Amino acid sequence: MEFTLLIPALPLLCFLFLGLAGHKLCPRAAGLVGTLSMALSTALAWATACIYFFATPHAGGYEQIVPMATDWLCFSQRLVISVGVLLDPISVMMLVVITTVSLMVHIYSLGYMEGERGFQRYYAFLSLFSFSMLGLVVAPNIFQMYIFWELVGVSSYLLIGFYYTKPSAVAASKKAFIVTRFADLGFLVGILVLSYYTGTFDLGALTADKGSLVIASTAGASFMGLSVASWAMALIFMGGAGKSAMFPLHIWLPDAMEGPTPVSALIHAATMVVAGVYLVARLFPVYVFAAPDVLQMIGYIGAFTALFAAVIAVTQTDIKRVLAFSTISQIAYMMTALGVSGYGAQEGPGYMASMFHLFTHAFFKALLFLGAGAVIHAVHSNEMAEMGSLRKYMPVTNIVFLIACLAIAGIPPFSGFFSKDEILAAAFEHDKLLFGVLWVVAGLTAFYMFRLYYNIFWGRERQYHHKPHEASWMMLAPLVVLAVLTCVTGFIPFADFVSSDGAPLHTHIEWPIALSGIAVALVGIFAATLLYRRGGDLPDRIAARLGGFYRATSRKFYMDELWMFVTKKIIFRLISTPIAWFDKHVIDGTMDAIGLSAHRSSSAIKGLQSGKVQFYAWIFVVGALVIAIWQLFF
């Protein structure tokens, strides 16, 4: 299995090649190089999955295997940072998801980004992102994970700010970087606390044997009333919450939609934003056994975020922002599923459901974004108000978009139904309150997705400057492939492959819960149909009736303003400004005073250096006389 190293290595080589020599190639050649290397990676990832799940003998469960690892930094006998590849069910699943979606995005971008300035740069950054994300999921130790975690952050920054001449894109990329970086600070501190107590970075050692290493090494240690294990895991979750846009760190994701749409599909829908979920799943035994209170908190944060984002999504008018909030909501679904999960065969369906939803969501959300990209490409706008009746012009996009909407709404037989049902069932077993929240969110999801769908493809005919056209085959092919995947991935017996302890899980569809989920989704769809299919003014009148609540929702509950208040008014004014004053006036002042005194004294005495030899002699003689007289008489 050593060839798995090539899966991240190929995009890295491709990045180096395109980054150094890309501008010498013609744009299409650069795109083809990127796409071909990604295709190779994809083939290798699928081969890895086949070998891992079907060709490796496994009795009663899938083991973690580390086909490649070398020591990179040796701090002490025990504290060694290695880099390598770790394969277990979730990392193999992530390899397949990332490479497949990335390949689709590479192909799609050939059409979508055609004629853009910096086409080669775009492909170089896509390769960099793919490399970082693949390196993140195969990391066998938490420090390698952290390194790649930062690398995906930086490549996300580069791609959001791809249109760097647009001030809003630059602001959005900075916001994304700073917010996630702030969260990563927690992640780093968490890692250091954890490794200080356990003396290892190795994920296998940390999670082995129900996290007993963490429990044993942090036993008895507590800080401010919370155990050290809880602190460490909560701080690590902070990093995950930043990347996965959990409330209140979600503010960067809607703005990140300033990037090119295929980038949103790849990074901000399918792969990078689920890194937080993946991180919690990676350390799942530690969460369950060493920090159950944190896991509980993750469940509640997830449920709140899911509801919060779903409510906001209902009022947004920018189609990419609707999808962004829907992404936040769906990722929060996965987080909640982890929060309600236990370990092992009986208590652990939430873990499986979370990973299953991650898997299916990646495909249908990438499909939604790429479909939205095709629409934006056709009408040159993100605003719903400038779309309508596009089904006549874009029949294929219409159908695949509808499939994705049905999938995310949880209508059988599309993939979203199966994973969402598992999550609802797991939540129902664990906590009725969380189940209730998720159930409402399921209805809201169906409503806002169909609001989006009807506003784009139905509703009123608009005045178009030029007639919208169906996308080129290079953009349609990935859409069709993803639509097919959306239709079939739900039927994968996921529980046989992925479970919290590696052993196959026996699940069946909980029909009462499934039916209630379908019912609430249908209600949502029905309401959306009623309100938006014909494109009347009824929605506006309802919005006017709701008044302040509607305004607050469409302004995203003033979270951006709140953050601006906290950072600008409180942190900048009360902390940064005095520190800046101290730096400017005391520290710089001291330095300036030293320089100034040298300058002043030299300009005062420089008149002595006249260049007149006889003047020097005069001073010398007078000085000598003075000394002589002083010697004689005193």
Next chain:
Amino acid sequence: MIPMHYYLILSAALFFVGVYGFIARKNLLAVLISVELVLNAVEINFCVFNRYLYPQQMEGMFFSLFGIAIAAAETAVAIAIIMNIYRNLQNIDVRHIDSLKH
């Protein structure tokens, strides 16, 4: 025997004449001659102190001889410098030789 302070007064007068010339004269050659006056005043002192204080010994005399030799060498170097200055500046007025200041 002439009293010692006669010599010393002569030597002091010679010294200050030299110092005055060094400070006051503008011609570099005159400045150089003034330096020689100062040196000669010192050499007179050597001889006088040797003769009056240690009549059996000759070190002071020898020191004067050394001083004369060194003054000759120094004059050779100084005149060479003055000639070069004249070639470069067409001038040997000390007031104008200040270009190294800048």
